[in-house]
Amino acid sequence: MSLVLPVGLALLWQLVSQLGWVKPYFLPSPLTVARAANEMIFETGLLKDTWFSLRIISEGAFLGGLLGLAFGFAAGISRSVEKLVTPLLDAVRQVPPLAWIPLLVLWLGVGNSGKVVLIAKAVFFPVFLNTLQGIRGVSLDQIEVGRIFGYGRLRLLRRIIIPSALPSIFVGLRFAAGLSWSVMIAAELLGSRYGLGFRLHLAQEHLMTDQLFVIIILIGLVGYLLDLTIRTIQGRVLHWRRNFVG
Amino acid sequence: MNLESVVSQSDRPLAEPPAGVELAARAADRARAGGPSPIEVELRGVSKVFASKAGPVTALDHVDLSIRRGEFVCIIGTSGCGKTTLLRIMAGLERESAGIVRLEGKPIIGPGVDKGVVFQDHRLLPWLTVDENIGFGLDRHSAAERAVLTSRYRNLVGLGKFGEAHPNQLSGGMAQRAAIARALVNRPKILLLDEPFGALDALTRRYMQRELEKIWLEEQATMVMVTHDIDEAIFLADTIVQMSSHPGRVNRIIPVNIPRPRRRDHPDFVAIETQLLEEFELQAKGYFGEGI
Numbered sequence: 001m002s003l004v005l006p007v008g009l010a011l012l013w014q015l016v017s018q019l020g021w022v023k024p025y026f027l028p029s030p031l032t033v034a035r036a037a038n039e040m041i042f043e044t045g046l047l048k049d050t051w052f053s054l055r056i057i058s059e060g061a062f063l064g065g066l067l068g069l070a071f072g073f074a075a076g077i078s079r080s081v082e083k084l085v086t087p088l089l090d091a092v093r094q095v096p097p098l099a100w101i102p103l104l105v106l107w108l109g110v111g112n113s114g115k116v117v118l119i120a121k122a123v124f125f126p127v128f129l130n131t132l133q134g135i136r137g138v139s140l141d142q143i144e145v146g147r148i149f150g151y152g153r154l155r156l157l158r159r160i161i162i163p164s165a166l167p168s169i170f171v172g173l174r175f176a177a178g179l180s181w182s183v184m185i186a187a188e189l190l191g192s193r194y195g196l197g198f199r200l201h202l203a204q205e206h207l208m209t210d211q212l213f214v215i216i217i218l219i220g221l222v223g224y225l226l227d228l229t230i231r232t233i234q235g236r237v238l239h240w241r242r243n244f245v246g
Numbered sequence: 247m248n249l250e251s252v253v254s255q256s257d258r259p260l261a262e263p264p265a266g267v268e269l270a271a272r273a274a275d276r277a278r279a280g281g282p283s284p285i286e287v288e289l290r291g292v293s294k295v296f297a298s299k300a301g302p303v304t305a306l307d308h309v310d311l312s313i314r315r316g317e318f319v320c321i322i323g324t325s326g327c328g329k330t331t332l333l334r335i336m337a338g339l340e341r342e343s344a345g346i347v348r349l350e351g352k353p354i355i356g357p358g359v360d361k362g363v364v365f366q367d368h369r370l371l372p373w374l375t376v377d378e379n380i381g382f383g384l385d386r387h388s389a390a391e392r393a394v395l396t397s398r399y400r401n402l403v404g405l406g407k408f409g410e411a412h413p414n415q416l417s418g419g420m421a422q423r424a425a426i427a428r429a430l431v432n433r434p435k436i437l438l439l440d441e442p443f444g445a446l447d448a449l450t451r452r453y454m455q456r457e458l459e460k461i462w463l464e465e466q467a468t469m470v471m472v473t474h475d476i477d478e479a480i481f482l483a484d485t486i487v488q489m490s491s492h493p494g495r496v497n498r499i500i501p502v503n504i505p506r507p508r509r510r511d512h513p514d515f516v517a518i519e520t521q522l523l524e525e526f527e528l529q530a531k532g533y534f535g536e537g538i
Contacts (some may be wrong), residue, residue, distance in 0.1 A: 029375070101296075108382050141365075141367070141369055142369065142371065144339065144369075145382070146335065147339065147357045148339070148357045148361075148363045148383075148429075149357075149358075149359055149382060149383035149385070149432070150357060150358045150359055151385075152355075154249045155385065159382075159385070160371065163371070163373045164371075164373075166373075202250065238373075240372055240374075240412050241372070242414045
């Protein structure tokens with residue numbers, strides 16, 4: 001079922017290019033794109049660039065995710081921490097990722113650390129906000145169950161607050177993963193010597209439309225797999241949830 | 247997993263539980279077991295005042311109450327009479343504004359495993375299995391001890407096969423039974439029940455009342471149950487505490503000496519029922535005037 005649309009689209013694509021409705025440099029045929037993919041993967045090291053992008057992403061996402069969880073938990077558990085950090089964070093959040101690039105380039109150069117910071121920042125907010133919201137959403141009735149058995153703060157956190165907040169935390173993680181991937185591509189597009197964004201930039205400069213298609217499909221595919229991974233973990237962890245499935 | 251069919255069967259037996267005769271014998275043993283048992287819970291001049299936007303509201307006003315070890319007490323009253331507040335104070339979930347609250351002579355200053363609580367909603371944690379929920383209060387026990395106690399109380403409440411099920415797979419009656427097992431597993435000195443069967447349908451409720459009576463006799467537990475159901479109170483209680491509202495006060499204390507298992511057509515049952523109904527009507531007239 002989930003393959004109907006992609007396959008249909010590919011067939012339509014083949015039809016359009018075969019009938020010559022559109023010039024090849026606007027829309028190369030699927031076969032040309034497949035040939036370009038073959039060449040890029042086996043001769044010009046496309047997978048190495050993919051791997052490079054993924055590595056930067058995981059570093060940034062790990063850093064941002066960890067900070068987001070830590071701040072989210074701290075602010076969720078303590079009102080005063082929340083009051084201390086949220087105004088500043090809310091202001092920082094309003095500045096879009098790309099606006100930080102000039103400053104990051106100035107401070108950290110055009111190397112990888114700037115990108116890691118940019119991705120960490122992009123990941124931080126959804127994780128932070130959803131963790132905070134998840135903890136604030138824990139029902140007092142459930143907390144009371146812990147209190148009845150004499151649970152202290154730490155045991156309440158471990159046995160009630162965290163499990164109860166997990167669905168919301170996962171929403172943040174999934175959203176952040178998608179966001180980090182797009183921020184990564186955007187950052188590489190602007191200044192990099194490796195990575196999928198850089199390859200996209202190259203293909204654009206040389207008007208190699210077939211290569212553009214290869215990279216776009218690859219970006220979509222990797223992003224989809226990232227999301228699928230998190231979704232699978234989410235399904236395992238939250239197996240107890242019974243939701244409307246359509 | 248489709249539990250629905252099993253659920254309806256186990257919730258609504260076709261006949262009276264076969265334990266009737268045995269139950270009567272055990273209840274008689276209990277009656278013979280000697281003179282009055284010691285006082286387990288003692289409340290003296292307990293008041294509770296809540297702050298509200300319209301000023302302080304007195305929920306409880308000088309409540310005196312003594313509950314003996316092994317006694318089944320039902321606190322009954324219309325909504326707003328402070329009966330739930332009274333129970334929450336005994337549970338240590340609220341503090342009294344004035345007065346003395348003691349459990350075995352020691353003041354109750356907070357919640358703890360010596361006081362079991364069952365709420366109207368089962369409050370099982372949805373991410374845990376039935377067994378993990380029942381064993382929730384055994385956090386400090388070894389895994390082996392926990393397994394033994396959990397399965398013992400799971401069987402006691404009749405959830406034998408459902409240890410691995412999750413709460414959302416249970417019916418309301420089954421979930422409430424799991425909640426009762428969770429409250430009992432620590433062998434609390436007192437079990438506090440806040441309208442535990444209020445959300446169940448009438449048939450399931452009657453069945454659960456008999457089950458609870460059985461558990462009470464088996465565990466020789468002290469139980470305090472808040473209810474607004476007169477029939478339920480007479481069916482279960484050794485002592486009925488009738489409260490009046492605004493502010494919440496103890497209106498009458500009525501001993502129920504009907505042999506167990508009780509029949510609802512027993513003359514004393516009917517007499518107490520009539521008496522309580524008249525009492526409530528009198529109270530209602532006090533609030534709403536003669537018009538009703």
